[in-house]
Amino acid sequence: MPDQDRFEKSIASAWRKILRLSSGGIASKAELSDACLTALAHSLRQSDGCPGLQDIADVLHGFVWDRKDFPLLLAASGSTLPRGFEALRQIEQGQGEHRATKVAARVARSILVQLSRQNDPQVSEAQLSQMRSEQTCMGLVNHHFFGCIRAYLVGERFSTFHEARAWEQAVKKAMTTGMQKLATRLWATLDHVDRLSGCLSSESL
Secondary structure, three states, X not given: OOHHHHHHHHOOHHHHHHHHHHHHOOOOHHHHHHHHHHHHHHHHHHOOOXXXXXXXXXXXXXXXXXXXXXXXXXXXXXXXXHHHHHHHHHHHHHOOOOHHHHHHHHHHHHHHHHHHOOOOOOOOHHHHHHHHHHHHHHHHHHHHHHHHHHHHHHHHOEXXXXXXXXXXXXXXXXXXXXXXXXXXXXXXXXXXXXXXXXXXXXXXX
């Protein structure tokens, strides 16, 4: 079997069309964006959404509330961030190391670090919800697709990693509006698989 065929089969089936579009270099950024969003919606349906998403959100919101309510105490103890990391790890274990849950927890850790570095972490409920849901969706796209093909496309289509990275960022930029819609639907459905089938259909994007 040719190496290219073997590599393509290593990509989840919902994402193989995007790999072919990307390798050919003919599809526009908008076409690739739509294909990525459709594949992500399909992957979420197939994997029962993102179990534990509400619990992960609670960890983030609890971190923000504690920072606002007890800033001097937390500055002295420095224990909030480790507690948040441990809570996220327990959620991953509680959900059986579910792939989407692990990606969402990894995103949440990144957000916790980002917030912890702010001297005055004034973030609204809406802002935190947007950060969480959009970054989780993009993290899943990276997990399923971009993280798998970066090295492959250098040499196959692009001559340097810099060119491949610039192309990836352009595609992600084109996904912004659709990603916001998909993220909203992901959060609205939480862990409810039955609602995911309807709300995360490609027709609704």
